Every structure is written in structure tokens, then in C-alpha cells.
Amino acid sequence: xxxxxxxxxxxxxxxxxxxxxxxxxxxxxxxxxxxxxxxxxxxxxxxxxxxxxxxxxxxxxxxxxxxxxxxxxxxxxxxxxxxxxxxxxxxxxxxxxxxxxxxxxxxxxxxxxxxxxxxxxxxxxxxxxxxxxxxxxxxxxxxxxxxxxxxxxxxxxxxxxxxxxxxxxxxxxxxxxxxxxxxxxxxxxxxxxxxxxxxxxxxxxxxxxxxxxxxxxxxxxxxxxxxxxxxxxxxxxxxxxxxxxxxxxxxxxxxxxxxxxxxxxxxxxxxxxxxxxxxxxxxxxxxxxxxxxxxxxxxxxxxxxxxxxxxxxxxxxxxxxxxxxxxxxxxxxxxxxxxxxxxxxxxxxxxxxx
Numbered sequence: 001x002x003x004x005x006x007x008x009x010x011x012x013x014x015x016x017x018x019x020x021x022x023x024x025x026x027x028x029x030x031x032x033x034x035x036x037x038x039x040x041x042x043x044x045x046x047x048x049x050x051x052x053x054x055x056x057x058x059x060x061x062x063x064x065x066x067x068x069x070x071x072x073x074x075x076x077x078x079x080x081x082x083x084x085x086x087x088x089x090x091x092x093x094x095x096x097x098x099x100x101x102x103x104x105x106x107x108x109x110x111x112x113x114x115x116x117x118x119x120x121x122x123x124x125x126x127x128x129x130x131x132x133x134x135x136x137x138x139x140x141x142x143x144x145x146x147x148x149x150x151x152x153x154x155x156x157x158x159x160x161x162x163x164x165x166x167x168x169x170x171x172x173x174x175x176x177x178x179x180x181x182x183x184x185x186x187x188x189x190x191x192x193x194x195x196x197x198x199x200x201x202x203x204x205x206x207x208x209x210x211x212x213x214x215x216x217x218x219x220x221x222x223x224x225x226x227x228x229x230x231x232x233x234x235x236x237x238x239x240x241x242x243x244x245x246x247x248x249x250x251x252x253x254x255x256x257x258x259x260x261x262x263x264x265x266x267x268x269x270x271x272x273x274x275x276x277x278x279x280x281x282x283x284x285x286x287x288x289x290x291x292x293x294x295x296x297x298x299x300x301x302x303x304x305x306x307x308x309x310x311x312x313x314x315x316x317x318x319x320x321x322x323x324x325x326x327x328x329x330x331x332x333x334x335x336x337x338x339x340x341x342x343x344x345x346x347x348x349x350x351x352x353x354x
Contacts, residue, residue, distance in 0.1 A: 301322065304328050305323045305340060305341075306325075310326070311325060312324060313351060314352065315350045316329075316339050316346045317350060319344040321339050323340060324340065329349050332346070333346060
């Protein structure tokens with residue numbers, strides 16, 4: 001029973017929905033048909049109205065055009081005449097206003113001219129009476145103005161010069177170490193006042209020479225003591241052989257030569273063109289003068305291997321090479337005292353005459 005009632009209920013619901021859908025479709029169809037018929041009626045009416053208007057326009061076209069032309073011509077006539085009348089009135093008003101302005105300007109110009117003429121006459125009379133005083137005042141003002149202008153110009157020039165000097169000093173001294181500035185100052189001071197530099201150089205030379213002599217004396221004393229200890233007879237009273245004595249003297253001589261070379265290098269570093277001492281010149285061999293019986297143009301033994309201009313005239317000791325002139329030998333002995341051929345240390349140089 002329940003299922004039968006439920007089935008009847010579902011059937012009735014679906015049947016109700018069917019009738020509702022069918023009613024909606026009918027109403028929609030009715031609305032569409034009514035709208036279509038209404039639109040057709042409106043279109044037919046508009047078409048008939050258009051046809052009627054075309055027929056009326058074609059029948060009364062001439063009358064309509066004449067009426068339109070009449071109305072346009074009348075309006076143009078009235079508008080043009082009104083514009084001309086308005087323009088004439090505006091021109092008359094503007095002309096009258098310009099005339100009034102001209103008369104007023106002429107009156108004002110006349111009054112201004114009369115006024116300035118009276119003022120000029122009064123100034124002229126006043127100037128005739130106060131000319132000297134006015135001239136003095138004018139000269140004083142002119143002098144004051146020129147003085148102020150000159151002072152301002154001088155101040156500007158001075159300020160520009162000071163600014164330029166500051167810029168130059170800043171540019172020159174920028175990124176310059178203090179050591180370099182002090183060195184340049186000492187160089188300038190040495191160039192203008194060489195006496196203190198010469199005294200300091202002489203003191204340095206004497207100090208180095210004194211130190212060398214003291215070091216040499218102590219070193220030689222130590223070497224002599226060592227050689228004395230080495231040359232002392234041993235416990236078995238063996239007699240020293242001549243070969244051993246010769247080796248000892250050779251070692252002492254070589255050590256003395258090395259010490260002398262070290263001192264010469266130190267002196268060449270501190271003193272560049274210092275003259276040699278008289279004692280050293282006395283140890284060198286005296287220069288021999290050319291014999292009197294030779295020809296005025298004696299033969300040579302070749303040119304200098306350094307400058308290739310002058311003749312060879314100096315021999316080095318102890319290597320004995322005769323390869324440079326006097327000028328080049330002087331430069332070599334002062335700056336790099338070694339032989340240019342064998343690189344042997346130069347103890348002294350001998351002048352050679354051929």
C-alpha cells in the first residue's frame with residue numbers, strides 16, 4: 001500500500017510538472033506569436049508612412065524648395081543687415097573713444113611738457129647758482145666710486161691669486177711624502193748653500209775612513225794573533241816548513257785585499273767625485289814624462305775600449321790590462337773599480353806613456 005501510494009504521488013508530481021511545462025511552452029509560443037505580429041504591424045505602418053511621405057514630397061517638391069529658399073534668403077538678409085549695423089555702431093563707438101583718448105593724451109602730454117620745462121628751468125637756475133659746489137660733490141662721488149671699484153678689483157685679483165697659489169700648492173704637495181719634500185728642500189738648500197753639505201760630506205767621509213782604519217787595525221791584530229798561534233811550534237817541536245809560511249802569508253794578503261775592496265766599495269757609495277788622499281797618490285807609481293828625444297807624434301797602442309775616441313794611457317794593477325784612457329779610468333775608479341776586461345778589482349792605476 002505504501003509503495004502504491006508513493007508511486008501515485010511520484011506520478012502525480014511528474015504529471016504536474018508536465019502540465020506546468022506545457023503551460024509555459026504555450027504561453028511562450030503565444031508571446032512570440034503576438035510579438036511577431038506586432039512587429040509586422042509596426043513595420044507595415046512605417047512602410048506606409050514612408051511611402052505616403054515620399055508621394056507627398058514628390059508632389060509638393062517645388063513648393064517646399066521655394067519655401068526653403070525664401071526662408072533662407074530672408075534670414076540671410078536680416079542677419080547680414082543686422083551685422084552691418086552692429087559693425088557700424090561698434091566702429092563709431094571705437095572712433096569716438098579713440099578720439100577722446102587722443103585728446104586726453106594730447107592734453108596730458110602738453111601738461112607734462114610744460115611741467116618738465118618749468119622743472120628744467122628751475123634746475124638750470126639752481127645749477128647756475130650752485131655749479132662749483134655741485135662740481136665738487138660730483139668729483140668727490142666719482143673719486144669715491146672709482147676708489148671703491150679699484151679696491152674691489154684689487155681684492156678680487158688678490159683673492160684669485162691667493163686661490164690660484166693655494167691650488168698650485170695643493171696640486172704640487174698633493175700625495176707627496178714628507179721624506180720627498182724634505183729631500184727636495186735639502187737639495188735646493190745644497191744647491192744655494194753648498195758649504196754645509198760639503199762639511200757634512202767631509203765629516204761622513206772622515207767618519208767612514210776612521211771606522212775603516214779602526215776595523216782594519218783590529219782585524220789585522222786579530223789575524224796576526226791567529227797566524228802567530230798557528231805558526232807557534234807544537235809540542236813535538238816540529239819546525240815550520242817554508243810552504244806553510246808561504247800559505248800563511250798568501251792567506252793574510254788575500255784577506256787584506258778583500259778588506260780593502262770592501263772599503264773602496266763603501267767609499268764609492270758615499271763619495272762619488274772626492275779627490276784621492278796624498279798618501280794613496282804617494283803609493284802609486286809616479287807618472288813618467290815622455291822622453292825628450294821622441295817625435296812630436298808618437299805611435300799609439302790603440303783607442304779606449306769604452307769611449308773609442310782617446311788613446312789608451314792607463315794600466316790597472318794587479319791585472320795589468322792597458323785598455324782605457326785617462327778620463328774613462330777616472331770614471332771607473334770612482335764609480336765601479338773593476339777592470340772592464342777581466343772584472344778584477346783595481347787596487348791602483350798607472351799612467352803609461354808610449
